[in-house]
Amino acid sequence: MGRRSPYPEEFRNDAVALWRAAAGRRTYSAVAADVGVSGETLRSWVRQADGHASRGHARGGEAAEGQDEELTRLRAELGRLRKAEKEWELEREILRRAAQYFAKEMRA
Template sequence: MDTLTMDLAGPGRDVQVGRKSPYPEEFRKDAVALYRAAAGKRTYAAVAADLGITAESLRTWVRKDEAQAVPEGRDGSVSAAEDLARLRAENARLLKAEKEWQPEREILGRTAAYFAQEVK
């Protein structure tokens, strides 16, 4: 949960103020993994637009994840959770691309069948 600490009643009497994110933790992790998978080839805005979120939300999640990151092992391996998040983001991207290409494949299939009949 994103919170802001405010001193409303004097020293030592901090109150937690904030709101729960409308996005589940898994979605936020997948969004961060998707941004990182682009390896600098896509902007925050481009990745965020694909996910239907604001660029500032994505930027905040990436920064928060960087701040909480545990140093990788000496061999440069990533944790299982990071790898899973990266794979889920990649899977989501591929499924979306497949849905976008489906109508094109159907049209090309019909066109190929038409020309195959013309050649006979």
């Protein structure tokens, strides 16, 4: 587990609120300089407040597990659909050839 932040939770929440109020007009670094922390520290607080993990770190929580399960399910379904699509292509090709054959027979 990570070490405990030296900043109180209320201070972090206020810094995040300040950044959100200035979002689009000021950078993380500019807002962070006003409150006396680094830009990356403020950015990580915003990510935590939004419920996102930073890049390169393992995701935690039930929401992430649910997303992983859904992603696995969707990938499996995509695989089944691609296999079915190939089978349908083969069936269409057989029907196309059969239609051509019978069209020739009717002309002769």
